[in-house]
Amino acid sequence: MEELKGSRFAHVTKAHPCFNEKMHDKVGRAHVPIAPKCNIYCNFCTRDINQDENRPGVASCVMNTDDAIEHVENVTKEGPIAVVGVAGPGDSLANEATFEFFEKLGKTNPDLIKCMSTNGLLLPDYAERIAKLGVNTVTVTVNAVDPEIAKDIYTFINYNGKIYKGKEAVEILIKNQLEGIEKLSNLGVIIKVNSVLIPGLNDEHIVEIAKEVKKRGASLMNVLPLIPLNKMKDYPRPTCAEIEKVRDEVEEVLPVFRACTQCRADAYGIPGKKSEDKHLGMTPASHY
Numbered sequence: 001m002e003e004l005k006g007s008r009f010a011h012v013t014k015a016h017p018c019f020n021e022k023m024h025d026k027v028g029r030a031h032v033p034i035a036p037k038c039n040i041y042c043n044f045c046t047r048d049i050n051q052d053e054n055r056p057g058v059a060s061c062v063m064n065t066d067d068a069i070e071h072v073e074n075v076t077k078e079g080p081i082a083v084v085g086v087a088g089p090g091d092s093l094a095n096e097a098t099f100e101f102f103e104k105l106g107k108t109n110p111d112l113i114k115c116m117s118t119n120g121l122l123l124p125d126y127a128e129r130i131a132k133l134g135v136n137t138v139t140v141t142v143n144a145v146d147p148e149i150a151k152d153i154y155t156f157i158n159y160n161g162k163i164y165k166g167k168e169a170v171e172i173l174i175k176n177q178l179e180g181i182e183k184l185s186n187l188g189v190i191i192k193v194n195s196v197l198i199p200g201l202n203d204e205h206i207v208e209i210a211k212e213v214k215k216r217g218a219s220l221m222n223v224l225p226l227i228p229l230n231k232m233k234d235y236p237r238p239t240c241a242e243i244e245k246v247r248d249e250v251e252e253v254l255p256v257f258r259a260c261t262q263c264r265a266d267a268y269g270i271p272g273k274k275s276e277d278k279h280l281g282m283t284p285a286s287h288y
């Protein structure tokens with residue numbers, strides 16, 4: 001299994017701009033904004049539909065899956081897109097459209113790498129379905145593996161039709177994230193874990209996250225600076241030195257991806273090349 005995973009990792013990461021820093025300014029990804037709903041409340045998150053903010057959780061529209069396939073057809077003609085991802089603007093697994101989309105994409109563009117990002121709440125339930133659809137890479141955002149820390153990052157989760165708050169909520173979330181990573185990784189899907197660095201809250205804890213997710217089969221970590229918004233608007237934005245320190249610590253445990261600049265849920269083009277990185281808000285609606 002390890003060997004099989006190793007060869008899959010090499011094959012996929014050779015062409016994936018979010019798993020291989022050397023490709024971040026060479027090949028492109030296209031995010032299709034088809035997943036507006038979310039099933040948890042992260043205290044730093046403000047999802048929005050707008051044209052100008054450059055951050056996750058933002059898209060200029062929500063597409064249906066047929067429009068998303070047409071969008072992929074168009075952008076793959078424009079440039080070297082290797083990866084198609086569902087990255088919100090909500091949670092990919094909280095939206096049935098994500099599954100519908102990958103099913104269609106598997107028929108129309110079987111050679112593109114299929115990618116998604118998720119908070120992981122529903123991963124244990126959907127791991128087999130994700131693997132069956134041929135999704136190659138999944139990014140799971142894990143901001144704490146200690147409920148005492150996590151309870152200050154999340155307000156609630158909506159799980160199986162019920163709202164959970166406080167410690168009860170985060171215990172379910174952490175359990176599902178870790179179980180889900182293990183399940184998915186055992187099914188051969190390559191996993192990157194994103195952790196949002198929140199100064200004074202989880203900055204000394206991220207290395208613990210790395211150790212736990214490594215045990216469950218994650219291949220790569222991405223430590224991202226908090227964008228202080230919503231209930232966390234008064235938190236400081238981490239400095240470059242703080243981010244580097246944590247990345248160095250994590251690198252002792254797992255490889256770290258350092259080129260991420262946190263893009264929108266409707267970004268497309270080459271992420272590391274400013275002139276070739278676009279999003280749907282920049283495209284006249286009549287164009288597609």
Ligand code: SF4
Nearest residue numbers: 038040042045090119
């Ligand atoms: Fe926002 Fe993503 Fe958290 Fe949902 S999981 S609240 S979309 S950051």
Ligand code: SF4
Nearest residue numbers: 018085087115116117
């Ligand atoms: Fe990259 Fe995440 Fe988008 Fe996948 S979902 S293409 S890892 S940014």
Ligand code: SF4
Nearest residue numbers: 018260261262263271
């Ligand atoms: Fe993925 Fe970050 Fe690169 Fe965007 S900037 S494509 S989120 S690694």
